[in-house]
Each structure stands twice: as structure tokens, then as C-alpha cells.
Amino acid sequence: MKLTIKDIAKMAGVSPGTVSKIINDTGSIGWKTKEKVMKIIEETGYQPSFSAKSLATKKSNLIGLIYAGEIDVDFNHPFFNQVINAFRKTIGQMGYDILVFSNNQFSKSSQDYLARCKHFQLDGCLIVAGDYIEDSIYELDQSSVPCLGVDIEMTGPSSSYVTTDNSKVSAKVVEYFYLHSLKEVAFIGGPEDSVISDIRKQGFLHSMNQLGMTVKPEWIQYGNYFEESGYHAMKEILQNRPYPQAVFAASDMMALGAMKAIKEVGLNIPVDIKLIGCDDIEACRYSDPALSTVKQDKDKMGRLAAYMLNDLINGNTEPSSILVDPELVIRESSTIDTKKLSI
Template sequence: MSMTIKEIAKLAGVSQATVSKIINNYDDVGAKTKERVLAIMKEHGYRPSYAAQSLAKKVTRVIGVIYAGKINANFNHPFFVEVVSAFKKAMGLEGYDLLFFSNEQFHQEDEDYLARCQHYRVDGCIVIGGEEVEPSVYDVDKSDIPCIGVDIRLSGPKSAYIMTDNLQIGTLAAEQFYMNGSRRLGFIGGGSASHISNERLEGFQQTARSYRLEMRKEWTVQGDFFEESGFEAMKELLQNDELPNAVFAVSDLMAIGAMRAVKESERVRIEEMAVIGCDDIIAARHVEPPLTTVRQDKEKIGRMAAYMLNDMIHGRIEGTGVKLDPELIVRSSCGSKRRYVT
């Protein structure tokens, strides 16, 4: 039978209140008393109630997870899966559990993330950015609940965000096409309303202009970050009378779909169409040809999000925005050998 606080207090010759203070790390208990009580607890295998500790400290050790907007409604994009996995592991080591909020009532009047955060008394929230974000997300951002955004800019009094530098992602893709000898560039975006996609396009276009690379309006098409949309976008692009000889897709899944469309096309061979994706998901290295991509450090994003949120919860840092550098990973779909394609 497990011991109680009352029994521990009796053995140590102290009050139950003193034992409770020691369990909850209060600093107004003498060192010798604390040492004696902890020794008795260890000797008898006493483990304090997790719930009791949380109640005493007015914390729940629970972090709310909000997948904001339509694009992330199914929780199944590999980029975010890896980010949240790293976040979960880092927060778990700090003693937190995760509570996933449903957004099945997308854009409904009763979709109230703030009320649910308050109901479950979460200590903080991570918000995973998507498109057409529910207005209630920003109610949480403006509240006194510490929040960390991934791929969404939060600016509330206790909020911060982290993302990869999306302008630089576009720049790296365009520079690699230039180094590869490609001169006519196409683009497959994640939707005209996506700020992530638009920033990558901006960096891509700026760099293309600086190297005098050709980009036409009809060579820019939109998808939704997933494979099937990349397939359909490339099919649409291939209907043009004149074609680009290189295409940058803003996600690896869309790039993989785009390469599949090229393989099925009778207009162009896959060897004649350079393709670059973004994210460096596991599948990128296993498709044929292996996909050149701009890598986002998903592990680092997840861990940094956890560290920043934990520090905000404990008042060690204030809200800020952090942008991480991407890395170009060159594979066969757009190799590094310079070649001029006419």
C-alpha cells in the first residue's frame, strides 16, 4: 500500500503542509528538513500525486495543439508530422502532455479555441499555420496564454513564432536552376492565399530576374501543398504551347506529383525537365529521379518551438519571431552540373 502525505509527515516529525511545500519545491523550507523528508520519501518509495502537484502550482502541464486552417485539417502533411513529433518529444522531456484541438467545425460560429484553452486550463499552445485560418486562433494569440506559432506569425502579448526563411527558400531554388543551366522557369505554388507560398515565389522571382531567367505568367500554377495537386498543376502547365525547362514546387509532395505528370506526358521527358521541391521529406530521396529540394530543419523547428514556449510559460523570454536558414539538397532531379537547356 502506498503511503500518504500524512504518514510521511508523521515519520519526519513535520506538518503535512511542510511535506506539501517540499513536494512542490517551495523555497521556504530549511535544507536539513527538506533533506530528511526527501530521504524518507525515497526510503518508502513514495511518489507524489502528479495531479496534486499541478493543482498546487496552478498548472496543468498540458499544451494545446491547434492545427489552424484548412490545409492542416487532416494532420497528415509529412513536414508538420515531423515538426510536431520533435515538439512533442522536447515538451515531454519537460513534463508536458499535448492536447489536440479539433477544427472539424471549421469557420463555424461556435469554433472557439480560446474558450476551450481556458476550459482545459492549458499552460500554453502551439499553433500550426495553414490557410484560411479561423479567426478564433487570433483570440488565443491576443490572450495571456503563451503561444508559439509554426509557419504563422503571432504577435500577441505572450506569443512568438518560428519558421524557415521563405524568401531564401525561393532564392536557393532559382540559384540552383541558374547553376544547372536552366533558363525558363515554372512555379507550382501552394495557393494564391498562402503567405508561405507567396514568399517563396517572391524570392524565386527576385532571383530569377537578377540572373535574367525567363518566367511567364502562364508558367505559374497553383496547388495545395499535396501530391495530387502537384500532378494536376503540372498537367495544366504542360498544356502551354511553350514550356519551361525547370519547375520549382513549394512542397516536396507537389514536386513528386509534378514529376509523375511529366513521366506520363508525351510532350517532354523527365530528363528534360529539372524539378526542385521544398521540405526534404523522406520520400524525396526515394523517388526516381531522387528529388533536389530545399531542406527545412524540421527537427530543429520542433525543438526550438518547444524550448521557446517553455521559456515563455516560465517568463524567461518575451515573444519574438525567429527565422531559420534553409539548406539546398542537390539530387538527380536537378543536378549541379552546369548545362544549357534551350
């Protein structure tokens, strides 16, 4: 039996008019109600018709997905995969399709992204930050095209952004070590010109200095967010004695590389050196020892990005930003007594 709007309304405990407004994104409906109705639509497989709406509003129902960096490398990163999957799933329920922009096959003129948006008549764009932000990204941001940035600050007239509160990421790690009498901590960051990595580094240094903890220049190293770079950064840190009591790596992949380097010199984790990463990728649970991490709510970020971009497209909100709180997850790699605990 084919479901109707009335059926969905009854399941959600709302009126058919509310369901219609959510599907067509009209009126002012609370986020919790929106999510409840959209979840029921997903679970039941209900397929609303968007064709009439598209013709009436002259919308293409197409969203551009842009990675500001080397797409063939970084879209493989577990963090971005989960954010984008949550975004794709949520925005798809709203009737949009996604067009992925290649940034390797086109010229790098300042009008490139904006010109393509106009060519395909896109309703809006999701922009995911990489290490190197092209000028054409900022050109697009300052245009009238609705844009939603993930891990990149957007300041344009039709732009918003969502990101983890990266200062809190570092503060949570440093405070954990401080509360367990560990004051000699090393830091492995991403590329030195990475905006996100720099925020985490500055947050790390601020928290360390605020708590009177030891900061040594040779204990500040950089990688590229992937495992091999974390391995080499940790090897540099281990060149000099005494060793740090703990290490914070700005990504789990780099932390896993650091873990390998620590083991190679015969040190024990967490007895000799404690280790915390960032992102909470799946591999953290299966490393030996299991890797402590700062969890970014990737699913929430993706869903927020979808709702915020949809609101921008339909003129339901003013440009804004949302900082998502991180969560410290303690596993064997940084416990004091090698038993699991969470804070």
C-alpha cells in the same frame, strides 16, 4: 537502480542544481546545456516528479495543439508530422501533456479557442498554420495565453513563432538554376491565399527578376500542397511550348505529382526538365529519379517550438521570432550530369 538528479548531473558534467533548474525551468541556463541534460534524461528514462511543482505553481502542465485548417487532412502531411513529433517529444520531457483541439466539432465563434483554453486551464498553445486561418486563432494570439506559432506570424503580448526562412527557400533554388545556366523556370505554389506559399512565390519572382531570368505568367500555377494538385498544375504548364527548362514546386508532394505529369508526355527528368521540390520528405529519396528538394529542419523547428513555448509559459523570455535556414539538397531530378551532388 532508480536514478537521481545527482546521477543525471554527473553524466552531463553539470551540478545537480543546474539539472534541477532545467527540470523546473528556473534560472538562466544555456540552450546547449538544456539540450544535453534533456537528452540524457531521455536516454536514461529518468522520470522527475512534476507533481509538487504543478501544485505549487497552479499549472496544469497541459499544452493545447491547434491546427489552423482542416486537421483531418493536413496533419497527415509528412512535414507537419515530423515537426509535431519533435515538439511532442521535447515538451514531454519538460513534463507537459498535449491536448489536441478539434476544429471540426465546435462552433466557429470568435471566442472558441480562447474559451477552450480557459476551460481546460491550459498553460499554453502550439498553433500550426494551415491554408485558412480562423479569426479565433488571432483572438487567441492577442490574449494572455502563451502561444507559439509554427509557420504563422504571431504578434500577441505572449506569443512567439518559428518558421523556415521561406524567402531563402526560393532564392536557393533560383540561384542554383542560374548558376547552371538555366533561366527558364516554372513555379508551382500552394493555394493562392496561403501566406507561406505567397512568401515563396514572391521570393521566387524577386530572385528571378534580380538575376534577369525569364518569368512567364503561364508558368506560374497553383495547387494545394498534395500530389494530385501538382500533377494538374504541371499539365497546365505543359499545355504550351516551349517547355520550361526547370520547375520549382513549393512542396515535395506537388513536385512528385509534377514528376508524373512530365513523364506522361515522354519527357526525361532531368535531361529535358529539371525539378526541385520543398520539405525533404522521405519519399524524395525513393522517387525515380530521386527528387531534389529544399530541406526544412523539421526536427529543429519542433524542438525550438517546445523550448520557446516553455520559456513563454514560465516568463523566461520576451515574445520573439526565429527564422530557420533552409538547405538545398540536390539529387538526380535536377543534376546537370545526372550524378548526385550537394551544395
